[in-house]
Amino acid sequence: MSLAETDETEAGESISLHQRILSDIQDKILSGAWPPGYRIPFEHELTAQYNCSRMTVNKALSQLAKAGLIERRRRSGSFVRQPQSQAAVLELHDIRIEVEALGLPYRYERLERLKRRSNAEDRAILGLSVPGSVLWLEGLHFAGKRPFALEQRVINLSAVAEAADEEFSEIAPGPWLIGRVPWSEAEHRIRAMAADHHVAETLDIDPGSPCLVVERRTWSADHPVTHVRFIYPAESHTLVARFTPSQG
Amino acid sequence: MSLAETDETEAGESISLHQRILSDIQDKILSGAWPPGYRIPFEHELTAQYNCSRMTVNKALSQLAKAGLIERRRRSGSFVRQPQSQAAVLELHDIRIEVEALGLPYRYERLERLKRRSNAEDRAILGLSVPGSVLWLEGLHFAGKRPFALEQRVINLSAVAEAADEEFSEIAPGPWLIGRVPWSEAEHRIRAMAADHHVAETLDIDPGSPCLVVERRTWSADHPVTHVRFIYPAESHTLVARFTPSQG
DNA sequence: ATGGCGATTATGTATATACATATTGGAACG
DNA sequence: CGTTCCAATATGTATATACATAATCGCCAT
Numbered sequence: 404m405s406l407a408e409t410d411e412t413e414a415g416e417s418i419s420l421h422q423r424i425l426s427d428i429q430d431k432i433l434s435g436a437w438p439p440g441y442r443i444p445f446e447h448e449l450t451a452q453y454n455c456s457r458m459t460v461n462k463a464l465s466q467l468a469k470a471g472l473i474e475r476r477r478r479s480g481s482f483v484r485q486p487q488s489q490a491a492v493l494e495l496h497d498i499r500i501e502v503e504a505l506g507l508p509y510r511y512e513r514l515e516r517l518k519r520r521s522n523a524e525d526r527a528i529l530g531l532s533v534p535g536s537v538l539w540l541e542g543l544h545f546a547g548k549r550p551f552a553l554e555q556r557v558i559n560l561s562a563v564a565e566a567a568d569e570e571f572s573e574i575a576p577g578p579w580l581i582g583r584v585p586w587s588e589a590e591h592r593i594r595a596m597a598a599d600h601h602v603a604e605t606l607d608i609d610p611g612s613p614c615l616v617v618e619r620r621t622w623s624a625d626h627p628v629t630h631v632r633f634i635y636p637a638e639s640h641t642l643v644a645r646f647t648p649s650q651g
Numbered sequence: 652m653s654l655a656e657t658d659e660t661e662a663g664e665s666i667s668l669h670q671r672i673l674s675d676i677q678d679k680i681l682s683g684a685w686p687p688g689y690r691i692p693f694e695h696e697l698t699a700q701y702n703c704s705r706m707t708v709n710k711a712l713s714q715l716a717k718a719g720l721i722e723r724r725r726r727s728g729s730f731v732r733q734p735q736s737q738a739a740v741l742e743l744h745d746i747r748i749e750v751e752a753l754g755l756p757y758r759y760e761r762l763e764r765l766k767r768r769s770n771a772e773d774r775a776i777l778g779l780s781v782p783g784s785v786l787w788l789e790g791l792h793f794a795g796k797r798p799f800a801l802e803q804r805v806i807n808l809s810a811v812a813e814a815a816d817e818e819f820s821e822i823a824p825g826p827w828l829i830g831r832v833p834w835s836e837a838e839h840r841i842r843a844m845a846a847d848h849h850v851a852e853t854l855d856i857d858p859g860s861p862c863l864v865v866e867r868r869t870w871s872a873d874h875p876v877t878h879v880r881f882i883y884p885a886e887s888h889t890l891v892a893r894f895t896p897s898q899g
Numbered sequence: 900a901t902g903g904c905g906a907t908t909a910t911g912t913a914t915a916t917a918c919a920t921a922t923t924g925g926a927a928c929g
Numbered sequence: 930c931g932t933t934c935c936a937a938t939a940t941g942t943a944t945a946t947a948c949a950t951a952a953t954c955g956c957c958a959t
Contacts, residue, residue, distance in 0.1 A: 420912080420913075421912080438833070445939065447939080456915065462913095465940095465941090475940065476940080477940045478920095493839075590892070591892040592889050592890065592891055593841060593863070595883070597861045611859065611860075612845065613843040613861030615841070615842055615843035623683075643841075644841070667941075668943075694909070703944085706944070723911090724952080725953095726950095
């Protein structure tokens with residue numbers, strides 16, 4: 404395996420050395436040249452190969468380790484890791500963006516807004532242990548004239564008091580919350596569901612027809628902020644997740 | 652060995668300094684104390700605050716930048732970033748693992764195996780431009796006695812020639828492929844679908860009832876390897892994706 | 900005022916060095 | 930023969946230093 408150029412006489416050498424080392428190794432792994440379990444060269448070997456200091460090599464290897472491509476063991480060396488659990492980066496865009504990406508006019512319409520003390524179900528889905536005020540919202544996202552998604556949301560007013568004063572008649576609660584509440588963690592659940600009567604009527608589809616349901620719970624510093632359920636008619640929506648087994 | 656964790660101010664320092672700096676800053680951001688746009692202290696200020704070298708501070712800040720929490724600008728400083736793009740890490744486990752995690756016995760049964768020249772549909776879903784041999788497989792994953800998921804797969808034999816000699820009667824093609832073929836990219840599409848006659852009969856559910864469909868295309872070094880479609884009865888399956896906007 | 904230009908400044912990258920820590924292989928010893 | 934212990938070794942973390950690079954501020958001349 405020969406590296407064509409070793410000198411800095413190359414044109415357009417604008418990337419940093421540790422980055423170059425990183426992507427060299429990454430290529431070896433992703434191409435299969437270095438299979439899982441393979442012991443990659445020791446830091447001091449790479450130091451000699453690239454004619455640089457150990458810190459530079461270390462930076463590249465540390466990043467590869469953090470990205471999960473390799474595993475580092477003291478005294479033993481660094482090893483290519485077994486293919487990772489099938490993890491994919493799932494992009495969940497704002498619904499307005501999704502709709503506009505389809506070239507259709509977007510509109511949001513509030514169906515219901517209810518301030519109430521949390522009932523058992525609210526506490527269960529939010530993960531609350533003590534009672535408190537919550538805001539229940541139901542709204543419909545339109546793509547053109549057709550309903551695109553039904554949104555059902557519970558906001559924990561103990562965490563977001565200002566939401567109590569907001570009508571959400573025109574602006575969807577999602578965009579409103581983003582930027583106002585720093586969130587530290589989110590969990591998504593994705594499943595298929597048959598439309599019940601209410602859903603079918605609202606989305607203008609047949610009862611029993613399949614829907615894609617995306618539920619999201621959001622926390623801010625361990626406090627539950629909101630739980631939202633998006634219900635898409637089956638034809639209207641596909642989630643796409645792309646995965647490249649590398650760092651960003 | 653026990654960790655005397657009593658002193659959390661200074662002494663019992665089990666984590667590294669740059670990690671401590673990193674999580675301190677991360678906490679400030681996630682708690683909202685440092686809102687988007689806020690200019691976080693300069694490296695030399697943090698150097699003084701933590702009484703350490705600039706390299707240590709730099710390591711923490713660089714990682715925060717790579718994680719997307721802050722943005723660094725030369726001469727200006729580092730700033731808390733605004734847009735947390737809605738991206739989540741979606742874990743797609745091996746079906747055997749999923750089933751066994753439920754405490755049910757797992758079994759795989761091959762329904763069909765067909766070696767053929769690729770037709771137009773095969774080429775479309777695999778993204779092939781030229782004709783070639785493909786292997787079509789259909790199999791059923793069981794959780795206990797109940798069908799758990801139906802798998803429909805096309806393998807590009809130009810990319811994985813050895814697959815032609817494999818019966819896949821007992822072993823599912825997924826685990827077989829993993830480890831044998833290094834893959835460089837994958838794409839998932841997730842949607843809801845009504846069970847057609849064939850699916851309903853195979854999965855032992857009513858025709859028209861909702862199913863969750865997960866389709867995955869896999870490439871290895873720009874060559875399409877396989878396309879697989881998993882069809883889950885709605886009740887049997889929920890995808891879970893968790894996201895923490897921190898470093899890995 | 901204003902447009903150019905150099906000084907200043909914060910970050911980006913890399914080096915040489917040092918010591919800590921975990922682990923392994925082998926030597927020493929009972 | 931087996932157990933203990935030590936030395937060798939690879940990684941983990943941190944320091945002080947150096948120079949590069951980009952962007953900004955303010956001075957100065959027009």
